Amino acid sequence: MKHEKVAMKPLMLQNPFLKTPDEVANLFGLPLSARRKVKLIEFYLQEEVKLSDRSLDNLGSKGISKQKADKAIEPILDSFERRFDLDLDQLIPDGTLIFELDVLWQAAIKAFFCGLNSGELEVDTNCFQPFVAFIERRCREYLPQKEVILQLREREGLDPGSHLVEFYEPVIGKAHLRSCHQDVAIKALNQFSQDRSYSPTIEELEALSALHQDFNLSLFASLDLVALNLLWAGYNDEQRSEDSVLVEILAEDAKCYFGRLIAFIKRKVGCSFAKISELVPVQFDSSESGRTEKEVKIERLKEWRKGKTKPSVSTMDEFFSHFDLDDQIPLLIYGLICQAIDREISKYRCADERALLQQTYSPENYRRYYEKEKAAASLSTATTTTEATF
Incomplete structure (x- = not known):
């Protein structure tokens, strides 16, 4: 045409x-x-x-x-x-239709591994098995919901907002929500379907927040397991630790989640923030500000820790390149996760909503997801080689 x-x-x-x-x-x-x-x-x-x-x-x-x-x-x-x-x-x-996510995810993961293998770093792609297993499982669990989508599309003049319960019922039992949250979320969705002006209770807000963040928490848990695989590659099973690193990071004290990662690094390395700031990449021109490069680096790290600025992916990559080779990709993974949580929280302006989200991303709540994904990854029938899987 x-x-x-x-x-x-x-x-x-x-x-x-x-x-x-x-x-x-x-x-x-x-x-x-x-x-x-x-x-x-x-x-x-x-x-x-x-x-x-x-x-x-x-x-x-x-x-x-x-x-x-x-x-x-x-x-x-x-x-x-x-x-x-x-x-x-x-x-x-x-x-291929836009909601055929099983097809789209298979293609995306294949492209990801192609890009990974084309890089300079030699990475054992088998280390990414927990992530692949999580996506494969979610795609299988999504199929009944996809059937609902197909049925709803065939109804002319349909208002999707009137069928929220019908949309979520096939999958809500597959999410890692607490059982009490499942029941409350369905109740709230039913109320929204009948009355768009409905104001949810605190209990319902908590349940809906848990539902909204469920994928993220499971995704982060699968990537936490990937990072552990990369950290312990080359060690035998007796030497490996199965303890979540992200649980430790979430338990740190800082004004933002990326700041918690920096605090975690400080504690593990055993040095001062001033020393860590020496590794911060900056574009420096002494004639512009009159400050020394050291002062600029210290100030930039403070901004990162407080959440005033966020390093780009390339800046994070350069920053973490100063650490041990085996730690670089895991640190980048945790950097991406922490920034993702900060972005999620920044979407909310209400203090109560932000507090609710911080509760959702507490070490105690996240640990539930980590343990479930760890068990699922170990039981998964997903093959351990990406070439065979895709």
Whole structure:
């Protein structure tokens, strides 16, 4: 068609039981724009996409002509398929619907491991088995909910808000909510379906918050297990520790969760914050502020600890590169998790809501999720090699 356009927009379905790959990337502050995604592909493949930045921005919004998109992007996709021995048409078949999250997650995890294996660091991908097992399990548990979505879509003029209980009932029992929270959440959802102006009780707010954060807590637990696998790679079973590092981090005292990670590092390394600040990467020009580079680094670390500024993923990566090689990726994982929690809490302005979320991310509540994911990972039938799984 002459006016047919192609767009590459982030997929945000806002289903708290199973987030999309784009929603998880957004949770961790990773780039979602079409321009950033294409630039990342260019970086890994060392090939240029012949589209201007303006066209890339249009690709992520109103779209560009299919002819222009095919001409610029098809060669890159062909190169990607050859390099990693993939068939993208099989990975995401034509006609895949946006709520077929099992298909989209399989493709996303495959692409993730392709990118991981193309980097300079040698990483044992088997260490990521707890994360893969978690996503695979959620995708299986999501299937009854997907059937409900298909049925609801067939009803013309349907108001989705009137069917909240119907939407959540197939999966709420699979979440790691306390049994009392499950019952209260269903009751509150039923009230919302009947009356949009309904004001939930404190008990109902607590249950709905637990439901909304359930995926995040399970995801963080699976990544906590991944970090432990990376930390203890090369050790035998008798030497490994199965204690959660994230529980320790959450128990630290700081004004933000990334600050708790810095406090955890300080305690483990046994040095002062001033000493840690020496590792902070900064763009320094003494003529601009009149301060020394040391003063700038100390001030930047204070900002991180208080949550006034957040280091970018690349800045975190550079900061953690000064630590032992085996600790670098685990520290980056915990950095991403802590920043994700800070982002979740920053969405709320009401002190009571923020306090409720802090309770949700308490070490005691998180430990329940960690123990459940640890047990699930050990019992999972997911194969331990990503090549066999995907």
